[in-house]
Amino acid sequence: SQQGEEDPQALSIQEGENATMNCSYKTSINNLQWYRQNSGRGLVHLILIRSNEREKHSGRLRVTLDTSKKSSSLLITASRAADTASYFCAPFGNYGQNFVFGPGTRLSVLP
Amino acid sequence: NAGVTQTPKFQVLKTGQSMTLQCAQDMNHEYMSWYRQDPGMGLRLIHYSVGAGITDQGEVPNGYNVSRSTTEDFPLRLLSAAPSQTSVYFCASSFYPGTGVSEAFFGQGTRLTVV
Numbered sequence: 001s002q003q004g005e006e007d008p009q010a011l012s013i014q015e016g017e018n019a020t021m022n023c024s025y026k027t028s029i030n031n032l033q034w035y036r037q038n039s040g041r042g043l044v045h046l047i048l049i050r051s052n053e054r055e056k057h058s059g060r061l062r063v064t065l066d067t068s069k070k071s072s073s074l075l076i077t078a079s080r081a082a083d084t085a086s087y088f089c090a091p092f093g094n095y096g097q098n099f100v101f102g103p104g105t106r107l108s109v110l111p
Numbered sequence: 112n113a114g115v116t117q118t119p120k121f122q123v124l125k126t127g128q129s130m131t132l133q134c135a136q137d138m139n140h141e142y143m144s145w146y147r148q149d150p151g152m153g154l155r156l157i158h159y160s161v162g163a164g165i166t167d168q169g170e171v172p173n174g175y176n177v178s179r180s181t182t183e184d185f186p187l188r189l190l191s192a193a194p195s196q197t198s199v200y201f202c203a204s205s206f207y208p209g210t211g212v213s214e215a216f217f218g219q220g221t222r223l224t225v226v
Contacts, residue, residue, distance in 0.1 A: 042219050
């Protein structure tokens with residue numbers, strides 16, 4: 001199993017601004033998933049992007065994947081206070097991998 | 112459809128006591144796992160199971176036991192609680208992640224304090 005490394009560790013923005021966070025990984029993947037964790041609660045799945053996709057949208061979320069650079073980014077547009085949470089990426093390679101999570105990006109959206 | 116249910120939500124134990132954290136899912140998922148999350152940290156995998164009767168160790172298995180007698184349930188046992196096991200514990204389930212298209216569903220967590 002491989003772990004993604006999120007960057008930055010912490011991000012603070014004003015409500016209405018866009019938030020971008022990045023994920024890097026080491027070996028080739030089949031897909032990469034992003035999760036959100038609100039304070040002290042369980043992780044919630046946000047979006048999955050396959051290795052043959054370059055960009056995917058879901059509401060205010062936009063995920064990109066660059067397999068040549070082994071990186072992904074998550075963009076949240078028009079941030080709201082409710083987007084305050086930690087965000088984790090989980091890259092998946094071969095069959096048999098576990099869900100492994102890095103330290104995450106802690107996003108604070110200030111009103 | 113309840114998803115993943117963890118009990119209890121909060122627990123205080125004395126050093127040396129044992130207890131079982133319960134996890135149940137109603138989505139017929141093969142894969143279940145336990146994580147611990149310490150303040151300001153990510154999740155660390157304790158144990159996981161790919162189906163009834165099959166369990167394996169994760170990154171931090173010491174001090175914990177698991178069993179998987181049914182598809183639905185995956186209890187985590189603390190054998191002799193230590194203050195270092197103070198943490199928030201999360202259970203998760205999914206269809207087998209190796210298929211590449213499965214998302215993980217998480218319980219709401221058990222906040223454990225060992226004094």
